[in-house]
Amino acid sequence: EAGVAQSPRYKIIEKRQSVAFWCNPISGHATLYWYQQILGQGPKLLIQFQNNGVVDDSQLPKDRFSAERLKGVDSTLKIQPAKLEDSAVYLCASSGGGAYGYTFGSGTRLTVV
Amino acid sequence: GDSVTQMEGPVTLSEEAFLTINCTYTATGYPSLFWYVQYPGEGLQLLLKATKADDKGSNKGFEATYRKETTSFHLEKGSVQVSDSAVYFCALSDQGSGYALNFGKGTSLLVTP
Numbered sequence: 001e002a003g004v005a006q007s008p009r010y011k012i013i014e015k016r017q018s019v020a021f022w023c024n025p026i027s028g029h030a031t032l033y034w035y036q037q038i039l040g041q042g043p044k045l046l047i048q049f050q051n052n053g054v055v056d057d058s059q060l061p062k063d064r065f066s067a068e069r070l071k072g073v074d075s076t077l078k079i080q081p082a083k084l085e086d087s088a089v090y091l092c093a094s095s096g097g098g099a100y101g102y103t104f105g106s107g108t109r110l111t112v113v
Numbered sequence: 114g115d116s117v118t119q120m121e122g123p124v125t126l127s128e129e130a131f132l133t134i135n136c137t138y139t140a141t142g143y144p145s146l147f148w149y150v151q152y153p154g155e156g157l158q159l160l161l162k163a164t165k166a167d168d169k170g171s172n173k174g175f176e177a178t179y180r181k182e183t184t185s186f187h188l189e190k191g192s193v194q195v196s197d198s199a200v201y202f203c204a205l206s207d208q209g210s211g212y213a214l215n216f217g218k219g220t221s222l223l224v225t226p
Contacts, residue, residue, distance in 0.1 A: 011130035033213055042117075042202050044158070055211045091157065095212065102214060104157045 002026065006092050012111045013023035013069065017079035019109045021026055024095030025073070030105075035091040036075050037107070043091055056107075082112045115140045115210055119217035126224050134188040134220045136177075136203035144207040146170075146186040147181050147214065150187075152199045154179055160201070174187050192225045 006023040013019050025032050030051050035043035046065065048055040051072035060067065064083070079086055080083040089107040120135040138144065148160040148170070154181060161170030163172035175190045203217040 031212070035214075040219075040220045042204075043214070045213050045215070048213050050211070056213060084196055093214075102159070104154045 001083050004092055004094050004103050006108055007088075007106035008108055010109045010111075012113060013082055014086055015112050016081040018078065019082055019110060020076055020078045021090050021092075021110075023075045023077070023092030023105060024055065025075070025092070026096075026103055029094035029096050030072070032075050033093045033095070033102075034067055034075070035093065037089045037091055039088070046077070063086040079110075082110075086110060087112045115144065115205060115207065115215050117205055117215055117217035118199075119203050122198070122200075122219070122221040124220060124222045126222070127218045128195055128226055129192045130224075131169040132197075132222070134201055134203075134222070136186045136188065136217060138184050138186065138205050139205075140184075140205060140207055140209075142207040142209050144162055144205040146177070147204040148175070148177055148186070148188050149202040149204060150199050150218070151202065151219075157202070162175050185207070193222075195224045195226055198222055198224045 005021050020087040026063040034051045035048045037043040046060045047067045052069045067077045089109050091107045092105040095102045116139045118137050120149045135206045145164045147162045149157045150160045161172040163170040163179040169178045177188045200219045202222050204214045
């Protein structure tokens, strides 16, 4: 079974620029999550999708972050404009449902300079 | 809301020492509990999990027991190795949060020869 694919692996941008991250979950997984992990901290949930609908985006800074999951498969997370404090690893995870079987991608490490 | 509290790190142990990393949680429902591990330069990996009270999760010599009465899920290992050096995250999920993982801040473990 293929894992959760994320790209790019690394990204360096200047503040105020925009950036987008891509995630392809495990085939058949209805639930998709985006987490932000700042250095030295635990992952923080940004947004949760069930198929192509948003379940929870209460911690997504909507003035600059946006996310979509077209057709309930791939997902894109965008930041525009980026700030220095957005430097973090952005993790995508998928689940087949319930409290079982989360699979995390390798993450995208974003550095904002 | 739900939350997880882990003991502060870093924890430094000699090889073959006994390890305990404390984790307590707050939840309104009946959460599932998890320990994830992040080795240097790598992604998050599920170490073990427990889905109901008194369950014991175990893997690679690590154990944790779901204690509802003390709302705890402490991670233990009888004899640590240098290769166990990593950051350990306690997490919970429950139906109220759409089964999204809620992580603690992480505990860094360094095992010296």
